[in-house]
Amino acid sequence: MGRRRRPGAAARHPREGGPGELSLPGQGAAMAGMALRMTQTLAPSPKAVVDIEGLSLTFQTNDGPVYALSNVDLRIAQGDFVSFIGPSGCGKTTLLRVIADLEKATSGKISVNGLSPQEARQKRAYGYVFQAPALYPWRTIERNVTLPLEIMGLPAAERKERARRYLDLVNLSGFERKFPWQLSGGMQQRASIARALCFEPDLLLMDEPFGALDEIVRDHLNEQLLGLWDKTGKTVVFVTHSIPEAVFLSTRIVVMSPRPGRIIDVIESHFPRGRGLDIRETPEFLKIAHRVREGLRAGHAYED
Amino acid sequence: MGRRRRPGAAARHPREGGPGELSLPGQGAAMAGMALRMTQTLAPSPKAVVDIEGLSLTFQTNDGPVYALSNVDLRIAQGDFVSFIGPSGCGKTTLLRVIADLEKATSGKISVNGLSPQEARQKRAYGYVFQAPALYPWRTIERNVTLPLEIMGLPAAERKERARRYLDLVNLSGFERKFPWQLSGGMQQRASIARALCFEPDLLLMDEPFGALDEIVRDHLNEQLLGLWDKTGKTVVFVTHSIPEAVFLSTRIVVMSPRPGRIIDVIESHFPRGRGLDIRETPEFLKIAHRVREGLRAGHAYED
Amino acid sequence: ADKVTLQLKWVTQAQFAGYYVAKDKGLYEAAGLDVTINPGGPDIAPPQIIAGGGADVIIDWMPSALASREKGVPLVNIAQPFKRSGMMLTCRKETGIKTPADFPGKTLGVWFYGNEYPFLSWMAKLGIPTTGGPKGVTVLKQGFNVDPLLQKQADCISTMTYNEYWQIIEAGVKPEELIVFKYEDEGVATLEDGLYVLESKLKDPAFVDTMARFVKASMAGWEWARQHPAEAAKIVLDNDATGAQTEGHQVTMMEEINKLTAGSTGALDPADYERTVKTLLSGGSDPVITKAPKAPGATR
C-alpha cells in the first residue's frame, strides 16, 4: 500500500478542483488522498469500494486505435453515490465497464472491494444496469427480473416476491406476463432497473438508467433510489447526462472530458441524506449545477 | 371535409387548454378547429400535414388486449414543431408509428399530407428517428447514414457529401469508418439522427432523439435542429421526456395521459423563430414549463 | 454403323466377357455395329431402362424378364448365351446342413431385386415357408458380397458358381468347410443371362437385322472367350472403369462362365424355356406366368 501517485494526470489538467483522486470529503488533494490511503491500512473505514489509479484504455479498431480512457485516478468509498457526467462518447460507459470487469484496462491499476475486478465480479459484488435494456426476448418481464435470482439460486417463492416488489418499485405491476417487445422503451428500461435491484447488491453500477424516462417517473425513481441508498448504505456509481439529476443524487460528481476520457473535475455535493426534491430550488443546488455545467462546457471547448 | 368532431375526448378531459384539436395558434378551441377545417378546403393554407380524428389503437397480446391509444384528435399544420410529452408507456411512440404507417389504428381517421399514411410513406413523406438507434451492424457509420440515399437512388458523390455534412452536424466527423458497436450509445443515437436528416424530408418524426445525450451536445443539437426547422420550414413531430427541451423547441406541446394514451393538454409556445438558448431563463418560459409539468403530474395522478 | 446400346445386368466382370471381347476385338465393328456397353449395378433394373428408352437390348434373367412382361414391358428373348444356371446356395458345413431338409430354422441370404424368383420357387417346391420361425427359414436380403457367410450372420447365402463362391474361397475358407446346393441339381434351374429386346421394335425389319448381326457377333465373342480365357479376362479388366476388379478373380470367373456358355449357339432351347416356366409356375403365390409368350427370336 501507500503507492506513490503518478503526477501526470494532475499536471495535464490544471483545472480547479481535485484532479481525479477522491478520498476525502472536500476538495480531494493529492496529499490528502495519500494520507487516507496510508491510514486505510491501519483503520479500514471508510472502506474503498473502487480504487483506480492511472488507468488507461485504448480500443484497437479497423482504422486505428481509439483512446477511450487516459490516466484516470478515482477512489470511491463505501456508501458513496458517485455520478459520472461528460460529453457523449467520452468514456463513461467504458469506465463503468472496466469496474465491472467487462473491459480490461490497457494500463493502470484498479481494485474493487480490495479485489481485482474479476474476483469482485465472481463474488457478485455489483448489480449493473446497461445503457440499453438487454432483456431476453424469450422470457416474460417477470422472468427477466428473476433471472439473476435464478442464477444465484434463490427459491422460487422468494424470487416471485422480489420480482413483485421491485416491479412495483419501478411502476411495472401488471406487466409481469408481457414479453419485452410488448413494452415501450421506457418500460423496458425500468424492467432492467428492477432486474439489477432485485438481488440487492451492495454496489450498483448504473449506466444512464433513467435516460428514457419522463420527468415525473424519473423524479419518482430518483427518490426511490435515494431512499434505497440511504436505507441500505449501498455504494452507487451512476452515469447520467442530466446535471440536476447528478447534483440531486450524488455525494460526488465526476466530470469527464471528451476522448480520451479524463477526469477534469470532481464536485462534492453535501445535501443531507434525507433530502427532498425541493432542494433543487435552493441556491446551493443551483451553484453546484452551474459548476458542473461549466466543467462540461470546458470539456467541450477542449475538444474543438 | 368538414366532418363533425366527436365530442368524447373533450368531455372526458375537462382540462384547461384545447382538448387535442390543434388548428389555430392560441388556445385551440373546438369551434375554432372546425372553422379552420372548413376554410381549409377553400384556402388550403396553413396546410394540415397530419390530421387525426378519434383514433384508437389496441394491441392484442398473450394475456389480453393493451389499450395503447384512445380517441386521439390532433391536427398538425405545415411548419409546426409539435412535441409529445407524457409518462413512459403512454403511447407516444405508438402514435408516432401510426403517423408513419408502421402501425395500423384500430379505429379512427388519420391523414398525412392529405393522403393515407400508407400513401404518404410510399411518397417518402417523412424521416423517422427511432427510440433505439437501429443501425445495421454490418455497415460502417457512413454507410448507415447513406442508406436512405442509396435507396432513393442518389449518386455516390452526393451521398458522400451529404453523409459528411450531417455527420458533422451531429459531431461525428472522424467516425465514418467505424462500425456501430465501436460507438458509444449517444454516438449511435446521433448517427441515427444524421441518417434521418440526410435525405432532407419535409416531415421529421423523431422519437426521443436526444435522450442519450449530455446537456451540452443536446443544447447544441437543439439549436441545430431549430435552425434547420427555421430555415427549411420543415414540420417536426418530436417525442421527448425533457420539459425544457419541449418548451424550447416546440410551437405546440401535446401532453398525454397514461395508458390508454389520450391527449390531456395542448400548450402553445410562441417564442420567436430565431430564439436562443437564453430564453430558457425567461419567466414566460418557466411559466409554460410549469404548466407542462402540471399536466404531466395530473396524468400520473390519474393512473394511481 | 448402326448404333446399339447394351445394358448389362451387373457390373463389368467376366460374366459379360463375350460382349466386351466382341467390342474389343472389332467383331461388332466388322458387323457394321457401333455398340455401347452400359454396366449395371445394384440399382439398375434393365427392363426399366429399356422401357425408358435407355437401351436397345438388355441382359436379364428369364424369371425377371417374364415377370416384367406381365407388368407391361413386352420383352422378347432374342438369344440365350447361357445354357446352364450358375446359381447355388452355399452353406457352412458347421451349421449341420446336409440336405435341403435341414433348412428349416436356418437363416438364408437371398438376392432380391427380381433375382429371388428361383429361390422362392425352390422353397415352394420344398414346402418351406420363408417367413421365419422353427418350421420356416429366415430370409435376409443379402448385399453384394459374401460377408454374411464369412461373419456368420447367415447360415447359407446365394452364390454364383463363377463369382461369390470363389470370393468365399479367396477369403480363406476351405471348400471342404462348405456345402453347396446348385439350383440345377435341385431341379429348379431357371435360365440366366439372355438377351432381350422390346417386342414392338421387332416389327421393324431393320432392327431385326441389326439385332441378328449383334447376336452373331456376340456369340463369336463368347466363342473367342472360351478359347482365350486369360486374354478375355484381361479385356474385361481393361473395361472396368472402377478399377476394382482383380485379375485372379476375373480369370477364375472367366473359366467358370465358359462352363455355363459352353454348347450355346445363342438359340433358346424350347425345353430349357419350358423348364423355367414350369419352375416359376410352381412357385405358388409367386409370379404367375399364365401364358408362354412367343419366345425365340428369329435371329439366325
Place this chain on the structure above:
Amino acid sequence: MKTLRAAVAFLLFALAGAIVALFSVHTGPDVWPFSSGLWLSVLVLTVIAWQGLSTLAAFRSRNARHQRLADLAVPAIFGLWLVFLWEVVTVGANVPQVLLPSPGLIVARLFTSADVLLADFRQTFLQAVLAGYALGCLGGFLVAILADRVPFLKRGLLPLGNLASALPIVGVAPIMVMWFGFDWPSKAAVVVIMTFFPMLVNTVAGLAAASVQERELLDTYAASYWQSLVSLRLPAAMPFIFNALKINSTLALIGAIVAEFFGTPIVGMGFRISTEVGRMNLDMVWAEIVLAAVAGSAFYGLVAMAERRLTFWHPSYRQRGV
C-alpha cells in the same frame, strides 16, 4: 369475403374441368383422343386453378379458425392439382407403368397392400428412424456442447468431427451392416451418422448467436458456464437447433431407406422399394414413397410446430405484414 368467393369460383370451375378431363382420359383414346385439345384444356384449367389458389392465399380473415382452414387448403389443393396433372399425363400419354404408375394405381396399392406397408413402416420408421434420429441429434448436440465447453476439444475434435460426419452414407451402410447386423440397429446407426453433422454445425453456430450485451449481463452475475448455457446461450441457439432438427427429420428417413439397400431382413420400406423395383411393381414402390413422404412431412410438421412453440420470440415469428 369477396376474395374468398372469387377463389371458390375459380377452384370449382377448375374442379369441374378436371373431372371431365379425368373422365375422358380414362374412357380411352376413342372418346377424346389425347390430342392437343386435351393438353390445351388441361393447361387452361391449370392457369385457372393457380389463379384460384393465389386468390385463396391472399385471403385474410379475422376469424383464426377460418384463416387456419384457408392456410391448410392452399397446399392441399396445390398438391391435389399436381396429382391430377400426374394422372392425366400418365394415363393420357400412356406412360409405361414401369416408368411411372398413375396415382390411381398407387392409391389402389395403398389400400390393397396396407398390411405390408404397415409392417415396413414399423420396421423402418418406428424403429430405425426414430432411434437413429434421437441418438444422432442428441449426439451432435452433446458433442457441440462438449466442444464448446472444452476449447481444446473444439479445436481438436471439430475438424475431425467434420471428417467423420461427412462420411457418405452409401459407404457407411455396408460397414454398419457388418457391425450391427441385418436388422434395424444397423439402419439406426446410419441415421445417427447422417443426422449428427447438421446438428453439430448448427448447435455450434447457435451457441455463438447470443449478443455480446446479453452475455455480459450474465457475466455481471458471475453466472457459471452451465447457468449461462441454460439461461442464455441455449435459448438463443434454439432457432439454429431447430434448423438442424428440421433438416434431420427428412435426412433420417432418407438415410434409413438408403441403408436398407445394403442388406436387411425382408421387411422395411427401403427393402420393399428395392425389391419391388426389381420386380417392376412400380405401383408398390410409389405407395412406399407416398408413405415415406407422408410420414416424413408429418414428422417435419411436428418439429416445426414445436419450433413455433418454443421460439415464438424470434423475429421470424413476429413479422408484421410488410
Place this chain on the structure above:
Amino acid sequence: MAAAITAPGLRGISAGDAVPVAVVSLGLLVLWYAAAVWLNADLQIDAFARQGADWTTGDLIAGTWAQERPLLPAPHQVAAEMWATIVDTAITSKRSLVYHGWVTLSSTLLGFAAGTLLGIVLAVGIVHVRALEKSLLPWIIASQTIPILAIAPMVIVVLGAVGLKGLIPKAVISTYLCFFPVVIGMVKGLRAPDLLQMDLMRTYNASGAQTFFKLRWPTALPFLFASLKVAIAISLVGAIIAELPTGAQAGLGARLLAGSYYGQTIQIWSALITAALLAAALVALMSLIERAVLRAMGGRP
C-alpha cells in the same frame, strides 16, 4: 442480431489448431487399433484354427492388423492403400483415387452450385410471395422425404432418354439433396431481421429488392453459411449415391460399391476416408469463405 453475424460456426483446420488436432487424432488412432483387434479377433482365431497353427496373443494382435479382408482394417492398412492409390498411381489410371475423387468432386461442385442457387431462389420466393410459401413449402419438405435412391435410377433413365448423361444426372441428384438445407436456412435467415430494422426500411418505402439486398440478405448470411456447410457435405453424399445407378463406372461411390461387392474392406475404407477428407476440405473451404465474408461485414472479433 449483431452477434449472429459473428457466429463463427465451424472453423477449418488452421495452424493454431494443429496441436489439438494431432492429440485428438492420436487418441482416435489408438482407439481404432484397439477396435480392429476386438472386431477382427474372431476371424483371426478361425484362420489360425484352419491352419492348425499354435498362436500367442501377440500373433493374434499382429494377425488382426494384417488381414486381407478384415471387419475393420487397421489404420496403417488403409493408409498404405490410400498411399498406393493416391500417390503411387498415375492420376489417369482407373485405379487412382485422385481420378475417382475428381469425378465425384466435379459433380458435387456442379450440384452444390445449382442446389445453392435453387435453394436461395426458392427461399426468396417463399419469403416474398405468400402463395408460394403456402403452396410450395410443404411440397419441398415432402420432396425430401422421398428416398433418393429409389428415384435416382428413374431420374437417370429419364435424363438419359433426353440425352443427358454423365456429369449432369449426378449433379441433378446432388442438387436435389442439397437445396433443402439452403431453403430452410435461408427462409429463417431472410426473416431474421428484427422489427425495428424492417421498420426503418418501411419508412424509406424501400422496394422489395432494396429491402432484400440491404437488409434481409446481410442478416441471412450467417444462416446461409451454416446451411452451406451442411449442404456441401450432403452434395457429396448425393454425388456418391448418384454414382450407383449411373452404372457405377467411376467416382468414389463406384469405388465404394465395387469394394463392397468383393468385400474389399480396405478398399472401402480408403475410398470412404478419401470421401470424408474431401468433404471436410469442402466444409473447411466454406468456413474460410464465411470468415472472410463476415469479417468484411464488420463482424465483431
